[in-house]
Amino acid sequence: MDTSTFSNLSIDETRLPDIEQLDWQPLSPKYMLINLRINLIGTLLLTAIWAALLFQPFWTISPHLEPLILWIGTGLTLLGLLFSVHGRCADPCKAYALREHDVSFQSGLFFRKSVTQPILRIQHIELKRGPIERRIGLATLQVFSAGGVMHTFEIPGLPLSTAKSLRQFILQHKDTRNHG
Amino acid sequence: MAESESSLVAAAEPSLKSLRQWQRLSPIALLYFTVNLFRVIFGNVAYLAPTIILLYQGMKNQPLLSLAILLGIALVLLTGALLSYYMYKFRVIGDTVEIRSGVIKKKQLNLPFSRIQNVRLLQPLYYRLTNHVCLQLDTAGSNQQEAKLVALQQHLAQQLQQEIHALHQTTNAAEVTEDNAEANTPVKADEQLLNQRSIGDLVIHGISNNRVWLMLGLAAPFLNLITKVVTDQLEKLGLDLMQWFDPEQQSWLWIGMAALALTLMVMFLLTLISIGASVLSYYGFTLVRSGERYIRRCGLLTRHEVSMKLARLQWVALKQDWLDRLLGRCNVRFEQINAPMNSMQPGAEQGKIMVPSVQQQEAFQLLADAQPGQQLTTTPFQHVNWRFLARQLLLLWLPIAIASQWLLRPDHPELATLGLLPLAWLAAMVLLRWRRWGYAMDQEFIYIRKGLIGIDYYSAPVFKVQQVKLKQNWLLRRAGLCHIQLVFASGALDVPFIPKQHGQLMLNYCLHQAQSSGKSWM
Numbered sequence: 001m002d003t004s005t006f007s008n009l010s011i012d013e014t015r016l017p018d019i020e021q022l023d024w025q026p027l028s029p030k031y032m033l034i035n036l037r038i039n040l041i042g043t044l045l046l047t048a049i050w051a052a053l054l055f056q057p058f059w060t061i062s063p064h065l066e067p068l069i070l071w072i073g074t075g076l077t078l079l080g081l082l083f084s085v086h087g088r089c090a091d092p093c094k095a096y097a098l099r100e101h102d103v104s105f106q107s108g109l110f111f112r113k114s115v116t117q118p119i120l121r122i123q124h125i126e127l128k129r130g131p132i133e134r135r136i137g138l139a140t141l142q143v144f145s146a147g148g149v150m151h152t153f154e155i156p157g158l159p160l161s162t163a164k165s166l167r168q169f170i171l172q173h174k175d176t177r178n179h180g
Numbered sequence: 181m182a183e184s185e186s187s188l189v190a191a192a193e194p195s196l197k198s199l200r201q202w203q204r205l206s207p208i209a210l211l212y213f214t215v216n217l218f219r220v221i222f223g224n225v226a227y228l229a230p231t232i233i234l235l236y237q238g239m240k241n242q243p244l245l246s247l248a249i250l251l252g253i254a255l256v257l258l259t260g261a262l263l264s265y266y267m268y269k270f271r272v273i274g275d276t277v278e279i280r281s282g283v284i285k286k287k288q289l290n291l292p293f294s295r296i297q298n299v300r301l302l303q304p305l306y307y308r309l310t311n312h313v314c315l316q317l318d319t320a321g322s323n324q325q326e327a328k329l330v331a332l333q334q335h336l337a338q339q340l341q342q343e344i345h346a347l348h349q350t351t352n353a354a355e356v357t358e359d360n361a362e363a364n365t366p367v368k369a370d371e372q373l374l375n376q377r378s379i380g381d382l383v384i385h386g387i388s389n390n391r392v393w394l395m396l397g398l399a400a401p402f403l404n405l406i407t408k409v410v411t412d413q414l415e416k417l418g419l420d421l422m423q424w425f426d427p428e429q430q431s432w433l434w435i436g437m438a439a440l441a442l443t444l445m446v447m448f449l450l451t452l453i454s455i456g457a458s459v460l461s462y463y464g465f466t467l468v469r470s471g472e473r474y475i476r477r478c479g480l481l482t483r484h485e486v487s488m489k490l491a492r493l494q495w496v497a498l499k500q501d502w503l504d505r506l507l508g509r510c511n512v513r514f515e516q517i518n519a520p521m522n523s524m525q526p527g528a529e530q531g532k533i534m535v536p537s538v539q540q541q542e543a544f545q546l547l548a549d550a551q552p553g554q555q556l557t558t559t560p561f562q563h564v565n566w567r568f569l570a571r572q573l574l575l576l577w578l579p580i581a582i583a584s585q586w587l588l589r590p591d592h593p594e595l596a597t598l599g600l601l602p603l604a605w606l607a608a609m610v611l612l613r614w615r616r617w618g619y620a621m622d623q624e625f626i627y628i629r630k631g632l633i634g635i636d637y638y639s640a641p642v643f644k645v646q647q648v649k650l651k652q653n654w655l656l657r658r659a660g661l662c663h664i665q666l667v668f669a670s671g672a673l674d675v676p677f678i679p680k681q682h683g684q685l686m687l688n689y690c691l692h693q694a695q696s697s698g699k700s701w702m
Binding site: 016020102111115117151153 | 653657671
């Protein structure tokens with residue numbers, strides 16, 4: 001297909017900064033590890049719950065329900081395992097990139113998605129740290145634009161120092177400060 | 181101009197001073213809170229419907245108990261309204277509006293005038309007598325920042341509105357002062373009329389934007405009951421409806437005619453209701469331009485005034501569904517920041533301005549006024565790739581086709597053959613959807629066209645983009661295609677199945693414009 005629609009752009013297309021040539025940085029390796037652990041523990045817990053329900057001595061479960069619980073439980077466990085495996089394979093695809101005027105984040109194993117957030121359009125910025133993240137020294141950087149909550153830009157699994165310097169970079173950025 | 185502003189502000193001082201202390205709203209606000217609670221509950225009737233149907237049987241068996249429960253619910257609601265009222269305090273101090281509210285979850289909101297994007301005055305019918313208004317303050321960004329002063333004396337509200345606008349004007353000297361003397365006068369001296377809607381237009385709007393169908397769908401579970409009540413009533417009048425439709429007594433032709441007549445009558449009634457609703461909410465519609473601000477006024481009972489600074493406009497959408505297309509009309513929507521859930525206001529949901537059922541020519545005029553540089557009408561649109569079609573057909577059409585034929589063919593071959601008709605129709609719709617999807621971009625704007633029978637157009641200045649996304653799965657990668665999404669403050673625009681280099685170029689260009697233009701998105 002031709003690119004005739006774009007021929008009247010004022011700037012030489014080939015000299016525009018290209019989102020294809022970003023310098024992608026990986027997330028902390030701890031992030032993948034902890035994610036896998038959380039997923040596996042979650043699956044284990046789920047399995048424990050339905051197994052406990054099935055084999056507890058306190059009351060008897062009607063014979064109709066028993067196979068139902070067994071099947072649904074096995075299904076859920078399998079789904080959990082699948083989810084963990086997918087997470088393990090997909091997490092390495094997550095990466096972020098910083099340019100002079102924007103931050104990007106890419107993710108997705110089958111459906112590759114890359115989001116670019118111009119720093120000029122950032123409304124406010126948050127560092128989020130859950131209890132697990134705090135223990136292993138990671139942080140999630142959240143960036144809000146006027147695009148709304150649905151389009152919150154988020155980079156998870158950053159080492160705290162990186163997250164802090166990223167935040168600092170954005171806050172100190174002349175675009176953010178001019179924006180007021 | 182500066183002088184007149186300062187005198188305006190000065191004149192506003194004495195009475196606004198009275199708002200410096202923490203204070204409750206005028207008691208009339210109790211009404212507002214009650215109405216609001218009821219609205220929240222009955223506005224969600226759609227979700228509650230299954231529960232209600234379930235409960236209905238139980239209620240019939242235990243009338244006393246259910247009455248008690250209903251009364252209990254009403255009591256809780258009223259208490260809720262009372263508590264909301266007592267917990268709600270506000271003051272206006274310096275250039276800040278402060279509101280304390282919340283019964284269980286307490287909130288304190290500090291809202292500097294400079295952060296306010298939009299001031300709206302709203303006067304429900306029950307505020308008319310005491311001359312109160314509800315002042316709504318919209319802000320950008322997060323949801324929690326929305327504020328409402330639920331019941332203010334009208335003159336106070338107008339003064340406050342003026343002061344907020346005045347502050348914005350001193351920061352932006354290019355703007356023209358605005359006279360907010362009387363919300364009800366159609367056009368003031370410094371205003372330029374852009375569009376007004378006659379009753380005829382509103383009737384057309386009622387016909388083409390018939391939302392009553394939804395209500396009918398909701399009423400479906402009660403259809404049996406309704407039929408019974410109606411037939412009972414008709415019998416009392418000496419009309420036996422059942423007799424009309426009894427094949428023993430009537431010929432098939434007669435039954436067909438009766439059914440047709442009945443359907444037409446029901447449709448006619450529904451359309452009438454819809455027209456009524458349209459006239460009610462858009463009566464006396466005027467859209468005027470006052471300097472760099474659009475002001476929309478309309479409403480028969482509750483008169484709404486919405487004003488929007490042109491700089492805040494994110495995109496203009498021309499929306500047309502199939503009935504609109506038939507009647508040669510379309511709705512023009514001026515969309516600004518997606519301010520979170522405001523009370524359901526006709527034509528102004530979320531601070532947007534909608535001009536109902538205008539003719540094509542008027543639509544283009546409005547568009548040209550709002551976005552002078554756009555070339556929507558002359559730009560050639562590019563189609564999205566045919567694989568869009570493949571996805572829809574494979575994932576939607578094919579499963580339905582196979583399932584329906586497989587289920588019906590063995591036992592009801594004639595029904596299965598008849599079923600091919602809607603299948604063909606569905607396929608045609610998919611095809612139409614694909615043909616309609618189009619995109620184009622010039623130096624300043626991105627244009628998107630989509631729809632089925634009617635066509636929607638979007639025209640958005642690219643420098644206002646907030647965020648961009650590019651998506652690709654391995655099938656798309658192999659075909660050299662991608663999906664892109666441009667996030668604006670008013671929502672996201674998607675363009676699926678376009679050549680990768682197009683997508684990339686568009687995103688690169690949008691980013692470059694956003695970052696280098698130096699223009700503010702609001």
